Amino acid sequence: MKSLHATQQSKFIKFALIAFVGWLLITLLARVGERNLWSVAHITGYTLFVIVLTLVFFKARKRLLVLPLGTIRDWKLLHFVLGAVSLPLYFQHTGTLWPEGRYEQYIALFFYAVSLSGLFGVILQRLYPRRLTDLGDQVIFERIPTELALLREEAEALVLEAARETSSHTLTRYYSESLHWFFQRPRFTLSHLLGTGRSDGWIQTHLFLLEKFMSPSEAVYLKRLEVIALRKSGLDAHYAMQGALKLWLFVHVPAAVLLVLLACWHLIVVNIYAS
Secondary structure (H helix, E strand, C coil): CHHHHHHHHHHHHHHHHHHHHHHHHHHHHHHHHHHCCCCHHHHHHHHHHHHHHHHHHHHHHCCCCCCCCCCHHHHHHHHHHHHHHHHHHHHHHHCCCCCCCHHHHHHHHHHHHHHHHHHHHHHHHHHHHHHHHHCCCCCCHHHHHHHHHHHHHHHHHHHHHHHHHHCCCHHHHHHHHHHHHHHHCCCCHHHHHHCCCHHHHHHHHHHHHHHCCCCHHHHHHHHHHHHHHHHHHHHHHHHHHHHHHHHHHHHHHHHHHHHHHHHHHHHHHHHHHHC
16 A cells, blocks of 8 residues: 555656646747747647646546556546646736636636636545545445435434333433434534534534433433434535535536637637737
């Protein structure tokens, strides 16, 4: 595992150095071109366009696994490095953070959306897979609502059993006043995304306080209910983190497609007016 990590670090450094040297060459070419009255915007613009097309090709690469084009991990590294290099190139191309023309502003908007969502995605992909593994059980995202419903039914059946067997409604009342809210749908989403552990703390604190007012026979059911609640908290964590890993792509991919379309039209218009 360590050797694999070291290999990926080595590849990342290699890709980063190649990209940095490439950016320096483009910068030098732009300086030389400026002295020879070439269009610097054309040099940086065409380079940006090629980079954007290369990044979009990453999606197609996933569908061409049979071809010897490198591993998906290598392409992810290249994707990240080229995405980072595109930022200074974009600023060189536009000369400003926010252009004046309406059409250029649309391009800038989608460029920033792609860049920021890409950075957000890199952070999520570095943090959440490890945290999801630490949770233990592997859960398919689409099955989580069903699993939550089953846990809610199990908790409600346990509460009714406790009332019937102990002839006490303490646990029943507490469930209807507090835990019913917790079991209705995923809760503490922000806490699970940030990894604060607030959900488990909320469960343990509330049930610990309730235990003081219970008989030993009722406390047995309370402990069983705590186990179910903690399992539900784990599912909530899966739902939050897996959802975030899916959601960022719904921003990143459509924004990238729109950026390519706008860039193609921009390229056509520029060449029409240049001719």
